[in-house]
Amino acid sequence: MQSGCRRGRGLGWWHGHIRGYGYRMTAQREAVLEIMTKTREHLSAEDIYHQLHNLYPNIGLTTIYRTLELLVDTGLVYKFDFGDGRARYEISEGPDSPDHHHHLVCTCCGKITNYTDFIDKERKLLNETEMGLSKKFNFKITNHLIQFYGLCEKCNKDEK
Amino acid sequence: MQSGCRRGRGLGWWHGHIRGYGYRMTAQREAVLEIMTKTREHLSAEDIYHQLHNLYPNIGLTTIYRTLELLVDTGLVYKFDFGDGRARYEISEGPDSPDHHHHLVCTCCGKITNYTDFIDKERKLLNETEMGLSKKFNFKITNHLIQFYGLCEKCNKDEK
DNA sequence: ATGATAATGGAAATCATTATCAATAAGGAG
């Protein structure tokens, strides 16, 4: 329907997004997005770097960092700190998408678990809270972070 | 009332806590706790280091880091990552204390705002959620992190 | 196809946090 639609020519849906911010589309950015959209893992910059080295032996780690920063800035990717000393990234469908989820972080082994359960109740409370906080502090909320810390099933057993 | 009470001899309430974990009480640990309990700011290790240098010109930054790690491990202090590249610390009264609060983080200027509003509703939802998640994932939750990101009043204005 | 300029990648620089290790001090035993 939209005249600008370029589907069917091998272009990812993200081209328009990137270009819309005035950035150029490059093979490296394509490659990083390709990986990010195909995994549910929480990859570090170096994880991505290693995965790409097969396909692009000359890609630089610096470029991975730069690309991730761009993707975070334009809202395509979330950046997380799970406490293991390196940033971790995950594709983002935005805080209102049905795939939006939060995390359980095992403080023992570092395992990360996605959960979408209870998100509906959460969403309701979050909306109220965001509205109240915006009003009280004149703070314009754009996003939120929720994480639960504790022991995963395995670590909880080993604990005993 | 309690026979073990040591008030009135210059000992902080935290002595028993630290000793209870088998750690020795030192002037340095005392000093760090003294600062942490007297501020509502979110200090970095270096912040604390500088504040202490007047009183203890010989205290080492390494010791600050070690002490903070100890305090976090024993639950007296919370460690946060607000995205400015350094860890920030804050005294903890525990997730069930009336002083327990969450944060608004300005993504523009980095300003951190404590809020306790809506905590009651939050607590209710958190309890339900924690219970549900514990059951579904066999995950033993010990703590949680909630942060809202956006623009503070000042940055929102300047934005326009 | 051409040119202006944004993007890349290799290497060096940053900078918060850790590891080492000899010197010091806490606190239980006597």
Next chain:
DNA sequence: CTCCTTATTGATAATGATTTCCATTATCAT
């Protein structure tokens, strides 16, 4: 209170993730 074991400290070096630089390359509007 003194002694002794051993946790703790502090100076320094090491680590490691992320940035900065800058010459080379690639994108894309014209």
